Amino acid sequence: DxxxxxxxxxxxxxxxxxxxxxxxxxxxxxxxxxxxxxxxxxxxxxxxxxxxxxxxxxxxxxxxxxxxxxxxxxxxxxxxxxxxxxxxxxxxxxxxxxxxxxxxxxxxxxxxxxxxxxxxxxxxxMPKKKFGFSAKKLVVKQPPTIAKLDTPEKSVKQSNFSWTIANRRNAHILLTAEQVNGQDITISNVHKCFVELQGHPGSVQISNASQCTLLCGPVSRSFFGEQLESCTLAVACQQARLHSSKDVRIYLHVTCRAIIEDCRQFSIGEYNYDYAELEADYAQSGLNKAHNNYTDVADFNWLSPDAPSPNWTLLKDDAAPNWNALRRDFL
Structure with missing residues (x-):
């Protein structure tokens, strides 16, 4: 023992x-x-x-x-x-x-x-030369008017620059490569508009938009959106930042990590806009088409590493929108 x-x-x-x-x-x-x-x-x-x-x-x-x-x-x-x-x-x-x-x-x-x-x-x-686009590139439901870019009446009082597109309602607005390539495109105060940027802008900023569709070619640098409500976006860019927005569906190609702040009800899918010169615009913009971080979104209002943000979801089983059909319906 x-x-x-x-x-x-x-x-x-x-x-x-x-x-x-x-x-x-x-x-x-x-x-x-x-x-x-x-x-x-x-x-x-x-x-x-x-x-x-x-x-x-x-x-x-x-x-x-x-x-x-x-x-x-x-x-x-x-x-x-x-x-x-x-x-x-x-x-x-x-x-x-x-x-x-x-x-x-x-x-x-x-x-x-x-x-x-x-x-x-x-x-x-390096101040930009002011330019305009003719009425044939602007399709509206209202009587046709000649729209000018960078005109004083388009400016916002709080800003010291003129918006590219501002104060529009119920309009189909198409800017071509000649008007957007390398430019800093700014959009403000638009409602029920269908906006297309076919080219490779340097940057895009959209503020105060509701019930709008924005389709954008490859952006060399950054895309910034704020105060968006009930909008649909298709954007390819290096950096994407969205603030103070809700009920937004975005089809995204972003080479860095997308950022949202003070946003809710976001649905995010893969970029799917297409037009004749898209491939050439990708090459000119410098974006890597094979590298897309659209599934990696940083929500600055949700810092918990243990649970996903409730403010955004991925579009997985939803059918891709038919932009041509939506354009026809709008017109």
Whole structure:
């Protein structure tokens, strides 16, 4: 009996030692992982911050009043800055797996600010020529009128620029490649409109739209929408940001991570707009047609990693819309 008891005690001691050693090994491995992760976060913060600072300096150091010094090639200069911002966006997107939601949002806000500053500097130093589109490219249910782009009466009082399209109702509006390629297209205060942008814009912004359809060719940089209600969108872009909107169906191609904030009742599917020059516009825009992150959406109002956001869903079993039929019905 004494020998059996001794063996039993030794067995329990050995088991306890093994359990303790396993626990220590697990804790050590966990600390090592946390250390590696923290090193990765620290390196990212330092690298991202330095590169963002360099971009900001490039934007701030461009001046037209450069004395007798030759002016830089502004077109190439701003194109290079845009490329740097795009590279930073890709760096952020590829690092999201080990960054906190707060850090992702902070860095994204920084990128948004750089993009805005770059666009404003481009518009200030390289003002666009004003242009118009003829009545034959604008189909409306009301008596036909000649619509002009960038006219003073189209401007919004709170803005210091003129909207490309503004204050329209019940209109079919078609802008062709000549009117949108490389341009910053802005749309505001539209209701029950069917808008088509056939070309490769530099950026697109739409604000205050209700019961509208917007079909857009590949956008080189960013698409931004706010105050949208009961709208359908088809957009291909590098960055997509939507704010303060509800009941929106969007068919999306986005090479970075799409962002929504203060949005609800969003349905998201794969981009499916088509027109004759779409392939050429993809090539000119620089978008990678084979890379689409439309299923990866960051909802800044839903930061729980354990449950999906209730504010958006994927369109899986819904039939793709027939844009030609919808266009005919509208007209």
């Amino acid at each position: 004494g020998a059996l008891r001794k063996d039993f005690v030794l067995e329990r001691l050995n088991k306890r030692n093994k359990d303790r050693q396993n626990y220590l090994d697990v804790k050590l491995e966990q600390r090592n992982k946390e250390s590696v992760q923290n090193e990765g976060v620290d390196y990212f913060a330092q690298s991202f911050g330095q590169r963002a600072y360099e971009v900001e300096q490039r934007i701030n150091t461009v001046h037209l009043d450069s004395g007798d010094a030759p002016l830089p090639d502004l077109s190439k200069h701003f194109a290079d800055i845009t490329m740097q911002i795009q590279e930073l966006q890709r760096y952020l997107t590829s690092s999201t797996m080990f960054l906190s939601d707060f850090k992702i949002k902070s860095c994204q806000n920084m990128l948004n600010a750089l993009t805005t500053a770059n666009d404003e500097a481009r518009q200030r130093l």
